[in-house]
Amino acid sequence: MPNLPLTAILLNLHNAAAAAGRPDPRLLAVSKTQPAEAVAALAAQGQRAFGENYVQEAVAKIDALAALGLEWHLIGHLQSNKADLAAQRFDWVQSVDRPKLVAALAAHRPARLAPLNVLIQVNIDDEDSKHGCSPDGLPALATAIAAEPRLCLRGLMAIPAPWPQVERRQQAFERMHALFVALAAAHPQVDTLSMGMSGDYAEAIAHGASMVRIGTALFGARH
Structure with missing residues (x-):
């Protein structure tokens, strides 16, 4: 059973946005490790966008x-040898972090589908254990994505380090927002900043997140 019903999660997101003077973010329900039945149950409540880690x-x-017509986002690390399948089956890939993936996704996105929505994953805290593009490498990677007709650069994604100090977490979100603003200035179609999860979504929203990724609060503990 979910920890909270969808309506309660959406109200929490709305309240966090209102308190910060921000627009309501989109909710991405993180359904990794959850069975299809759990996804269908949440879809029946009105949720349309779901995030998965493994292709x-x-x-x-x-x-x-x-048959439900859901929107599927890949949010986990993408291996190059799975890029063809990701390009063919997902609506969004949020974890693009290197040029090799850009070429592979563009080459395999079917012409019958709309261009693949892409977010660049940024390793904002420079963690050895995390994937992601460095902030310095962001402009060149964004330019490469924007040059591909079968891809649509939509913005940035990050998983900041879970610092115990609130100030350090806030600083990471602030840096991500600054990168997002700069990216949107260079690429006008950019509109999505994906950051914040069940434990830190309020802080992320306060610092400009337009999409938050919620799993545990919706579905409960992973199966």
């Missing part, structure tokens, strides 16, 4: 739930 696991759910 193979996601494809099984995408096939099982095809």
Whole structure:
């Protein structure tokens, strides 16, 4: 069973946005490790966008739930040898972090589908254990994505370090927002800053997140 119903999560997001004077963010329900039945139950409450970490696991759910017309986001690290499948099956890839992926995704995005929505994952705290582009490498990677007709650069994604100090977490969100503003100035179609999860969404929204990724609060503990 979910920890909280969808309506309660959406109200929490709205309240956090209102307190910060920000627009309501989009909710991405993180359904990794959850069965297709749990996704269908949340879709029945009105949720349309779902995030998955693993391509193979996601494809099984995408096939099982095809009739529901859901929007699927890849949010986990993407291996180059899975880029073809990701390009063919997802609506968004939020974890693009290197030029090799750009070429592979563009080459395999089917012409019958709309261009693949892409977010650049930024390793904002320079963690060895995290994937992501460095802030310095962001402009060149963005230019490469924007040059591909089969891709649509939409913005940035980050998973900041879970610092115990509130100030350090806020600083990471502030740096991400500054990068986002600069990116949007160079690429006018950019409109999405994906950051914040079940434990820190309020801080992320306060610092400009336009999409938050919620899993545990919706679905409960991972299966």
